[in-house]
Amino acid sequence: MKRYQRVLVKVSGEALGKPRGGADPSTEHGIDHEALGRFSDQVAELVAARIEVALVIGAGNFLRGTQLATQGVDRVTADHMGMLATVINALAMQDVLESKGISVRVMSAIRIQEVCEDYIRRRAVRHMEKGRVVIFSAGTGNPFFTTDSAASLRATEINADLLIKATKVNGIFTADPKKHPDATRYQYLNYDEVLTRKLAVMDATAIVLCRDNGIPLRVIDMNREGVLLRTVMGEDEGTFVGTFPTQIPL
Numbered sequence: 001m002k003r004y005q006r007v008l009v010k011v012s013g014e015a016l017g018k019p020r021g022g023a024d025p026s027t028e029h030g031i032d033h034e035a036l037g038r039f040s041d042q043v044a045e046l047v048a049a050r051i052e053v054a055l056v057i058g059a060g061n062f063l064r065g066t067q068l069a070t071q072g073v074d075r076v077t078a079d080h081m082g083m084l085a086t087v088i089n090a091l092a093m094q095d096v097l098e099s100k101g102i103s104v105r106v107m108s109a110i111r112i113q114e115v116c117e118d119y120i121r122r123r124a125v126r127h128m129e130k131g132r133v134v135i136f137s138a139g140t141g142n143p144f145f146t147t148d149s150a151a152s153l154r155a156t157e158i159n160a161d162l163l164i165k166a167t168k169v170n171g172i173f174t175a176d177p178k179k180h181p182d183a184t185r186y187q188y189l190n191y192d193e194v195l196t197r198k199l200a201v202m203d204a205t206a207i208v209l210c211r212d213n214g215i216p217l218r219v220i221d222m223n224r225e226g227v228l229l230r231t232v233m234g235e236d237e238g239t240f241v242g243t244f245p246t247q248i249p250l
Contacts, residue, residue, distance in 0.1 A: 004161040004232050006052040006128065010151035011039060011166040013089055015222055017061025029061055031092050039166070040096045042228040043133060047102055051232055052128040054158060055135045056151040057093060059085035065143070079143035083110060086147060090137035091115065103132040109141030109150070121157050128158065148202040152209035163215050164231055165202060166222035171239035172201050186239045194241055207241075216242035 016039065018032040046053050062085035068078035087108055094104045105127045106116035117123070119136065127134050139150040148165075155163040172194070175183040186199075191211035195204055201219050210217050220227050220238035231237045 003234060004051070006054075006158065006160050007046070007162045007164055007232055008054040008056065008151060008155040008158065008160045009043070009164045009166055009228065010056045010148065011058070011222060013058035013060035013062065013085070015039075015166065015168055016057070016089065016092075031061065031089070033096070036092060036096045039222060040093065040100060040102075042222070042226070043097060044100050044102060045226065045229040046232060047131065047133060049229060049232070050131070052131075053133045054124070054128060054154065054160065055090075055093065055133065056147055056154060057086060057089040057135065057137070058147040059083075059089060062088065076143045079139075079145075080110075083138040083141070086139060087112060087116065087137045090135040093135055097133055103130075104135065105132050106135045106137055109136070109138040112138075124154075125158055145205065146203050148206040149209065152202070152206040152215065155215050156209060156213040160215060162232070163210060163217045164228065165217060165219045166228070167201075167219060168221065168223065170221035170224065170237075171219050172199050172241075187236070189239060189241045190243060191241060201239075201241075210241070214243070216240065 016032060016035045018030045043053060043055070059082050063082060065075065065079035065082035068081065069075040090106045094106050097104045107119040107124055108116045109119050111118055116137065124134050136150065136154045139145055139147050140153055151163060169177055171185045172189065173183040173185050177183045191207055194201060194207050209215070218231055218238055218240050220231055227237055
């Protein structure tokens with residue numbers, strides 16, 4: 001069975017946040033250290049298997065630049081605030097992973113040298129070759145781009161074998177499975193199908209980056225125990241997005 005050697009995992013900030021409760025209990029905020037711990041255990045399994053690992057973490061558990069912009073905040077300012085929030089999540093993940101004896105480097109697309117390294121592609125690759133987990137923070141460093149786009153960009157730059165989108169649902173469905181229990185899961189999709197069907201798994205820019213650079217994508221449920229390792233070992237988890245069938249592991 002084929003195994004991917006270098007992977008980038010994109011996890012949403014909401015997946016690491018605490019439920020607010022109240023009128024909208026589905027809304028997440030802050031940092032849930034239990035969720036961090038569960039996710040870090042799965043990352044540790046990859047490190048133990050000698051897989052080169054990079055992470056991109058969103059900031060939805062704190063704020064979204066697009067949401068702030070609708071509330072009257074200047075869009076560029078709002079996006080910069082979102083970038084800084086991703087650094088908070090990255091530092092939290094670094095702390096939990098290091099408590100498990102894993103060597104980690106946080107790299108930022110904007111300069112915050114007092115708390116993390118500047119993003120330099122060659123340095124990031126070297127860290128991974130040495131067995132360190134690299135966490136890419138601050139998105140692309142530019143406004144108007146999501147952390148999904150940042151994940152696709154970094155996956156391309158480091159020549160990742162696979163981009164994993166870790167979510168709360170087990171793949172891509174014909175409709176929102178929480179609202180439509182009869183929705184069915186796609187096993188395989190090509191990039192253009194995701195775009196033409198407007199399947200909201202990642203933004204269009206992220207999908208196009210993957211398509212144009214041949215980066216396969218797998219969308220999985222991060223809450224399934226051991227799912228990251230099974231995915232990297234080539235097992236059929238979630239939904240595979242790529243060039244059917246050449247990129248599907250045999």
